[in-house]
Amino acid sequence: MSFFPAYLKLDNKKILVVGGGKIAGDKISHLLDFTHNITIIAPEIDERVQEFITTHSLPYHKRSYQTGDVEGFFIVIVAVDDLEVQKTIYEECQKYGALCNAVDSVEYCDFIFPSYIKKGELIIAFSTSGASPALSKYLRRAIEKLLPANIASFLQELKTLRATLPKGKERMELLDKKAKEYIQKHFKG
Numbered sequence: 001m002s003f004f005p006a007y008l009k010l011d012n013k014k015i016l017v018v019g020g021g022k023i024a025g026d027k028i029s030h031l032l033d034f035t036h037n038i039t040i041i042a043p044e045i046d047e048r049v050q051e052f053i054t055t056h057s058l059p060y061h062k063r064s065y066q067t068g069d070v071e072g073f074f075i076v077i078v079a080v081d082d083l084e085v086q087k088t089i090y091e092e093c094q095k096y097g098a099l100c101n102a103v104d105s106v107e108y109c110d111f112i113f114p115s116y117i118k119k120g121e122l123i124i125a126f127s128t129s130g131a132s133p134a135l136s137k138y139l140r141r142a143i144e145k146l147l148p149a150n151i152a153s154f155l156q157e158l159k160t161l162r163a164t165l166p167k168g169k170e171r172m173e174l175l176d177k178k179a180k181e182y183i184q185k186h187f188k189g
Ligand SMILES: C[C@@]1(CC(=O)O)c2cc3[nH]c(cc4nc(cc5[nH]c(cc(n2)[C@H]1CCC(=O)O)[C@@](C)(CC(=O)O)[C@@H]5CCC(=O)O)C(CC(=O)O)=C4CCC(=O)O)c(CCC(=O)O)c3CC(=O)O
Pocket: 026, 027, 030, 101, 102, 103, 104, 105, 106, 109, 111, 112, 113, 114, 115, 116, 126, 127, 128, 129, 130, 131, 132, 133, 134, 135, 136, 137, 140
């Protein structure tokens, strides 16, 4: 079965990152686009992770993972270089009902990170279901180049129109027409 693409609301949801190396840094930098509610547990951390902790006042516990640490977290990212630790934490997540992402094995993932483009409120995500993260990355870069420079502000314009005009057939037709014309103009579709 493939992964279901969903966009999660992270307000008031606690996230735990276990590990503080290069990959933990990558995951934290992506999470920071969406939330600052991130706790880190790791005996050693890279300079970049230290910078994230300092800049965003993230709670950091300088130690190895201990049984029960996942309790109270909505999402847990296991960015350690040890598959046994990933398996143990994944199993604990199942027990405590936390969503687990293990960076070394799709088998221990309840969800996986997509590659994404964020332009204001437009978020385009790419996933290969774990088959080729590199393909996700290069596809993201290629698609990003095709996007009109003003797409975020155009989206904002549509959002405002949508919020101010009364709901109904007229609003629906106007928004559809504006979106269609914009896409046709920029993509010759
Ligand atoms: C399953 C998943 C789980 C997860 O991490 O959530 C996962 C797993 C693994 N990645 C590995 C390797 C690489 N990962 C990247 C890059 C990214 N990896 C990301 C996501 C994911 N990686 C999830 C699936 C995504 C999908 O479905 O496409 C991205 C998209 C998003 C992000 O990191 O936030 C981000 C690009 C961000 C961007 O720039 O847009 C690169 C390239 C690079 O670093 O430049 C390489 C080397 C090239 C290669 O292998 O392709 C390895 C092997 C490790 C080893 O060999 O030692 C595993 C483990 C395994 O495969 O078992």
